[in-house]
Amino acid sequence: MSLNIGPYKLRSHLLLAPMAGITDKPYREICQYFGAGLTYSEMISSDLSLLKTRKTQNRLLQSSEPEPRTVQILGTDPRVMAESAQFNQSIGANIIDINMGCPAKKVCSKAAGSALMKEPKLVKEILNHVVKAVSIPVTLKIRTGWETKHRNALEIAKIAEDCGISLLSIHGRTRKQAYTGFAEFETIRQIKQAIDIPIIANGDIYCAEDAKFILKYTQADGLMLGRITRGQPWVFEEISNALNHQKNDPKHKSPISLETKKIIILKHLRGIHKHYEDKQAVCIARKHIGWYLSNLINWDENLLKSIRTEIFSITVAEKQYQKLEEILIILITKRLSATL
Ligand SMILES: Cc1cc2nc3c(=O)[nH]c(=O)nc-3n(C[C@H](O)[C@H](O)[C@H](O)COP(=O)(O)O)c2cc1C
Missing domain, CATH: 1.10.167 (Regulator of G-protein Signalling 4; domain 2)
Structure with missing residues (x-):
């Protein structure tokens, strides 16, 4: 199964989810060592006036990191986000990811993150501005919708495809759910059937069996692993071994010593x-x-x-x-x- 983002052929279809406070450079390096196909920076505000803060400085990508280097940006203003994308490209980002998945109140009160899904017109404007501002691939991360009655991920996915987004990852929860309940994969399955850009399924993948089932059910092009990797980044290698080798092959289950x-x-x-x-x-x-x-x-x-x-x-x-x-x-x- 091969997965491409623009000119980049990923070495695995298991991606590390962006996690603020966790997926810093040292953590990304460890996950890359165990075979993560793509890692993202922790989200960075698109407000360039915050560049000098220690938090943003620590989060910026460094040109010494292996390609493709992906930065995740967060914001609400299409022009500001476009400028941020340009800036991050200028310092060595190979891929820009836009965060429309974060449910945090601090973020949503400013209508950024997953709150943007409530405003499809603004989503379109942001995606158009960012895609046009850079010469590198732009990807998008969303949830299934704002709340159960407003699961509009399919609408947003179609906008993303029309705007030239290169890959779409979907966390199978609504914004209202935050991290409660369970992720659902029916919405992701419908999106995969409806659009042609690569789709990444995310949420509650805790073992190789989950990974196998979700890949089969959604037909997604890849999976994104978040909380399961904490304290066990080797899960990338373990799940990959289980997916790529038959059960009777010793490589199917080769735990890390x-x-x-x-x-x-x-x-x-x-x-x-x-x-x-x-x-x-x-x-x-x-x-x-x-x-x-x-x-x-x-x-x-x-x-x-x-x-x-x-x-x-x-x-x-x-x-x-x-x-x-x-x-x-x-x-x-x-x-x-x-x-x-
Ligand atoms: C501590 C933490 C920080 C997160 N930060 C971000 C973030 O910065 N950007 C983002 O798009 N998602 C963020 N997420 C959401 C994850 O990327 C992922 O969608 C979510 O954890 C579901 O996947 P999982 O069940 O594999 O953990 C964060 C999640 C956690 C637990």
Whole structure:
């Protein structure tokens, strides 16, 4: 199954979902290592006056990142968004993604993110302006609609196709649902049948069986993985192996070893420590450490809690690294001795 965005042939049809506060450069690198076909920057405001803020600076793509580099922009004003797209192209973005999927109140009160789906005319204006402003592919991420009674994703998808959008990803929830309930895939299936641009299905994909079912049901061209990747970025490789190999092939289920996980986790931690200044780095690393630890083994809850408390109390990057390395070595040694 091959998936192209403009001139870019993606190496996998499993994409990393944009997640503000998570999919920074160090995280994207780790997911790319495990085979993510495309990664997105965390969303960046299209307001260029915010460029100097530390938050935006940390989120900008860097030309050292592998192609295709995709930046996600957020905004409401077609001209401002077009300027933002041009700026991001000028600093090395290969693909511009437009966020019409974010349900956050902070975003929706300004009618950006998924609130835009309520205004198809404005959507058309934004897409036309952005597509015309740049010479690189523009993609769009949406939800199924504003609320259950107003599932207008198909209407928005047709506008997107007419405006020259190169790929459309759809989270199978409405804005009102936020992250509650379950994602539905019927709307995505209908969109896939109705339009010709590549369609990516997103929402509640937690294992290879989910991935297989959703691909078959929607006939989507690819899948986008979000929360499942936290603390286990190797799911890209595991799900890809399961999709690409028959059940009787040993490669179908080839779990990543604890030793490899240890190396990757520590590499990720070094990446975070390098990307942010010391204090911020230690805070950002804590949430990833928490996710990694709870995913690694079946813990006794109290033990996990006390280990977390200990490592979360550390405020210096190098000490945080040493402590995590120590914990991982103990985990691996214990696991090995238990299997002897
Ligand atoms: C912490 C967090 C931050 C997110 N930030 C963004 C974002 O910046 N842009 C966006 O389009 N979607 C964002 N999303 C939505 C995800 O891209 C994705 O659509 C959603 O999590 C559903 O996929 P999942 O069930 O695989 O997690 C975010 C989700 C989470 C959990």
